[in-house]
Amino acid sequence: MLNITDLHAEIDGKSILNGLTLEVNAGEVHAIMGPNGAGKSTLAYVLAGRPGYEVTAGTVTLDGHDLLALAPHERAAAGLFLGFQYPVEIPGVSGVAFMREALNAQRKQRGEAELGAGEFLKRARADAERLGLSMDMMKRPVNVGFSGGEKKRHEMVQMALAQPRLAVLDETDSGLDIDALRVVADGINAMRSPDRAFLMITHYQRLLDYVRPDRVHVLVAGRIERSGGPELAHELEAQGYVRAAA
Amino acid sequence: MNVLPTVKQEEWRWSDLSGVAAALVQAAANDAAPDAAPWRVGDGPLWVFVDGVAVARHALGRDEERGGQPLTDDARGRGVALDLGAEHASAGLIEIVHFATGGVAHLAHRYALGADAQASVVETYVQLGDAPAWANVAVEIDLAQGARLMRHVRRFERAGAATETTRVRVGQGASYAGLTLLAGEASARAQTHASLDAAGAFASVDGVVLAGIAAKHDVVSVVTHAAPDTASRQTWRAVARGLGAASVSAKVAIARDAQRSNAEQSLRGLLMDRTATINAKPELEIFADDVKASHGCAVGELDAAALFYLAQRGVPPVRARALMTQAFLAQALGQAGDAAARAMFESDAFAWLEAGR
Numbered sequence: 001m002l003n004i005t006d007l008h009a010e011i012d013g014k015s016i017l018n019g020l021t022l023e024v025n026a027g028e029v030h031a032i033m034g035p036n037g038a039g040k041s042t043l044a045y046v047l048a049g050r051p052g053y054e055v056t057a058g059t060v061t062l063d064g065h066d067l068l069a070l071a072p073h074e075r076a077a078a079g080l081f082l083g084f085q086y087p088v089e090i091p092g093v094s095g096v097a098f099m100r101e102a103l104n105a106q107r108k109q110r111g112e113a114e115l116g117a118g119e120f121l122k123r124a125r126a127d128a129e130r131l132g133l134s135m136d137m138m139k140r141p142v143n144v145g146f147s148g149g150e151k152k153r154h155e156m157v158q159m160a161l162a163q164p165r166l167a168v169l170d171e172t173d174s175g176l177d178i179d180a181l182r183v184v185a186d187g188i189n190a191m192r193s194p195d196r197a198f199l200m201i202t203h204y205q206r207l208l209d210y211v212r213p214d215r216v217h218v219l220v221a222g223r224i225e226r227s228g229g230p231e232l233a234h235e236l237e238a239q240g241y242v243r244a245a246a
Numbered sequence: 247m248n249v250l251p252t253v254k255q256e257e258w259r260w261s262d263l264s265g266v267a268a269a270l271v272q273a274a275a276n277d278a279a280p281d282a283a284p285w286r287v288g289d290g291p292l293w294v295f296v297d298g299v300a301v302a303r304h305a306l307g308r309d310e311e312r313g314g315q316p317l318t319d320d321a322r323g324r325g326v327a328l329d330l331g332a333e334h335a336s337a338g339l340i341e342i343v344h345f346a347t348g349g350v351a352h353l354a355h356r357y358a359l360g361a362d363a364q365a366s367v368v369e370t371y372v373q374l375g376d377a378p379a380w381a382n383v384a385v386e387i388d389l390a391q392g393a394r395l396m397r398h399v400r401r402f403e404r405a406g407a408a409t410e411t412t413r414v415r416v417g418q419g420a421s422y423a424g425l426t427l428l429a430g431e432a433s434a435r436a437q438t439h440a441s442l443d444a445a446g447a448f449a450s451v452d453g454v455v456l457a458g459i460a461a462k463h464d465v466v467s468v469v470t471h472a473a474p475d476t477a478s479r480q481t482w483r484a485v486a487r488g489l490g491a492a493s494v495s496a497k498v499a500i501a502r503d504a505q506r507s508n509a510e511q512s513l514r515g516l517l518m519d520r521t522a523t524i525n526a527k528p529e530l531e532i533f534a535d536d537v538k539a540s541h542g543c544a545v546g547e548l549d550a551a552a553l554f555y556l557a558q559r560g561v562p563p564v565r566a567r568a569l570m571t572q573a574f575l576a577q578a579l580g581q582a583g584d585a586a587a588r589a590m591f592e593s594d595a596f597a598w599l600e601a602g603r
Contacts, residue, residue, distance in 0.1 A: 048558050076560035088555040092573025102559035
């Protein structure tokens with residue numbers, strides 16, 4: 001589903017990704033772990049097409065389509081969802097109105113019929129309740145006044161509404177207490193399916209206790225240094241990145 | 247002899263009156279029987295003017311129309327005079343639509359509301375054709391004890407210049423709520439001087455300035471707290487793109503014995519392009535010592551992180567910018583006293599944003 005080959009990327013002329021190669025198949029959950037500054041968030045932003053992140057070499061395809069040739073909103077319509085490490089506050093823009101607009105923009109790009117207000121609200125209410133957010137919160141300006149945990153839950157509600165092909169979750173576990181972590185993990189697990197893949201970026205093994213990955217990769221200095229099964233996460237936790245990656 | 251103010255005068259430093267000269271030598275076409283329907287907000291009393299002359303009037307309680315012919319027998323033909331007592335409390339939304347066809351038009355409106363009278367007015371200024379026009383409007387407003395006036399002004403002139411000077415006197419317990427939208431391609435200026443003359447008086451002078459192409463819009467808003475226990479608000483949002491310039495100069499003046507005055511002022515500007523200009527000049531002049539005067543002033547661009555967030559969820563860039571700009575304008579447009587007027591203003595602002603130039 002996702003094929004990344006020899007990806008090089010830089011920010012402000014500084015090289016961050018240095019030949020990253022990764023293949024993620026439909027139905028799989030991959031975890032990307034690594035020390036600070038390894039390029040984990042950069043990988044997430046490059047996949048989503050954030051301005052300022054320049055790809056200097058390599059290819060990325062999603063379902064065979066050249067992802068790098070698409071604008072960020074087109075990547076979303078192609079099925080890419082990015083769960084932000086720091087969800088952005090947007091004063092004045094209602095969360096519900098924004099998500100309905102976003103979903104319908106995606107559907108329009110895919111040539112699908114738009115979701116009516118009633119159908120959308122029904123889905124939004126069900127997904128929000130499952131993740132412990134009230135509709136009152138969903139109607140508030142996007143992420144404004146939300147706690148760290150509420151922002152992450154809001155990301156998961158948006159993911160559930162978007163039903164993406166590939167979800168890239170950038171440190172979704174950061175800022176969550178144990179209970180919130182469990183709710184968010186349940187949300188991810190509920191969405192696992194044979195035709196969807198997850199790329200979870202995390203520092204710690206904690207999230208992986210709840211969402212069991214199929215593959216774990218260690219990212220160091222912009223390259224994948226080691227890959228393995230779920231046991232690799234435990235090894236990293238026990239030994240640290242430097243020894244485990246050596 | 248040129249008697250127009252110049253940029254050397256502080257209150258006119260950002261005004262662009264260059265379009266006036268072309269209008270002065272332009273003959274009015276004035277042969278149209280304009281259709282005001284597309285510009286209407288409600289279905290209350292309506293006055294229609296062409297080049298400063300009334301051509302149709304639905305007066306309070308009676309209808310009077312003369313097609314495209316000026317109502318020359320009406321001494322008030324060059325403006326609207328509202329003289330309302332308390333019995334007119336539910337006059338509905340009073341609308342004035344002015345069409346400029348070219349040349350110079352001077353309009354003088356006078357709104358006098360007696361004790362406890364209420365009125366809601368929408369003034370819409372538009373242009374027919376592209377001949378340079380200068381519509382110059384003077385408005386005198388007197389609000390007696392307990393009177394309430396909600397006034398909404400929209401300016402959409404395309405070529406030439408558009409100017410307005412409004413003086414408001416607010417009596418005891420009376421309130422004036424003014425909301426202005428400057429969104430034309432011709433440079434427009436809106437100047438308001440509001441004086442809070444007795445205890446309990448309130449005035450809000452709010453608005454939205456949208457300057458695109460090469461329009462240079464400017465606002466001068468001065469609220470004087472002349473008596474104790476008075477309150478005011480000035481909320482302005484300015485957006486400029488292309489070679490547009492939007493300028494807002496807002497002043498709160500609190501007189502020596504105007505104790506317990508409460509003034510709020512918020513000026514914010516949004517630059518859509520690096521070629522555009524926003525000027526914001528907040529002023530406070532306070533001579534009393536027991537007052538509350540809050541103020542904020544900021545000019546910036548749309549938040550790139552938020553735009554990316556919207557894009558990542560699938561919102562196309564043009565729509566993302568429009569959504570965020572609408573949110574930026576919402577605080578000012580939300581001040582419209584009349585729900586129908588607010589919806590119309592939001593729709594006008596949205597149309598300007600969607601036009602994208």
